[in-house]
Amino acid sequence: MDVPRTVTVALADRPVEGRRCLEAGAGVGSTSGGLLAAGASRVYAVTDDREHARTTLERVGGESGRLVGANGERSGTADRLAVLEADLHAIPLPDKSVDLITAHGLCNVLNPAALSAVVDELHRVAAPGSHLVVDDYDPLPDDAAIRDLFAVENAVAELATGRSALTFYPSSFLRDLFVGDGWTFDRERTLLDPVPWTASHLSAHADAAASFAVNCPDDVGDSLAARAERLAAEIGNESTGRMYSLAFRLPT
Template sequence: MDVPKTVAAALEDRPVAGKRCLEAGAGAGNATAGLLANGAARVYAVTNDRGHALTTRRRVGDGGGDTDSDGNGGDDGDGNDATVDDRLAVLEADLRAVPLPDDSVDLITAHGLCNVLDPAALSAVAAELSRVAAPGAHLVVDDYDPLPDDAAIRELFAVENAASELARGRPALTFYPAAFLRRFFAGHGWEFERERTLLKPVPWTESHVSAHADEAATVAADCPGESGDALAATARRLAGEIGSESVGRMYGLAFRLPD
């Protein structure tokens, strides 16, 4: 299965083989693919988006695997002789209430997750990840530093956030500096081990830019009055002007829970 270079770099120094793992916020299943490729005994890919759940299953589960809402996947031992289907459980659930027991996973990944969590949600999710982590567990957090002031795509993200604030009362995106997340997870009991740069600059492709403009327009449709139309038009205009842009940094942080 195809594993993105960022995921491979983030996991290369982590003890994945034979471990029970959790991908927190399975989008396209990038981290799930990396965990399985590195010999994880069991991977729980958790997402509250049905489309992402289906994408993850099709990408790394050979069209199969478990898809549960309660987390009651079967135990396959150490996974050394298990197929991908045997080792994968895709769970449709809110990360603020992960359907797994306390102390049940050995390694957790949050690949590109934190930037879609506002501070309140980030705190709730961090508490749940700490709850399900076994003593001595590892945590890998990969995310993006705040964009430079002169980045063109920063304006598009601001429009997306404005639409989300008006429609939902919360921002769509929050880019946390690496130093902040280091201190934040330390406050939840995790010991910091290392930081590395995964991408610099980050290639925001035309498809990425278009997807954010489409999301901004979709959310803007729920905004009151004429503000939604104006935000949607601005998002589409900016996407056309930006096209693509390479800017910013993606970082990888590694932590360990004390035994």
């Protein structure tokens, strides 16, 4: 598979080769692919989304990966990749069992309470001397058109679940959060500036709003979902904001 440039740049100065690695929040497996390409001895890709788990296994593992589901289901053959269908609040790995952790585009989908709990869990599975790479997005500029789309998505999510769908944390906030949890800050670099938010990205966020809408009372959810769809179509695409990469080390 092709590894996105953002992943390659974020991992370029990290000692991946021969390491046991964890991709926290696997998405479609791009970072797992990058870790394997960089020589990781073992990659655990963790996601609580079954579709993402299967996509990661198919794109990255093929016949050399293994999917472990919530019900213990396994597929593929164990080799260098294990896709774990699990909640990041309770990662099914032993204490101090991984040498390098990545969180690529994860933090923005965690509200502050969930983020704090996940940070603690990542610390639990990290071996002394481990490396951590956190890639995410700064808050969007005030004049960014997609702010309106994300605000609508958050409104529908809050009506349906009581929690926002998206929270964009400044790099300084995440740096201080992980340092406060015992990690030593290593470096920060810019991955994208501006970030190209494509039509497919915007459509995915409109679809997310629609999925929340089915659990909203009356017609409010449907109205907001329709608003999100209109905004995505009107905006089309936009390049704005910054994606950053933070690297940390755990003391030995």
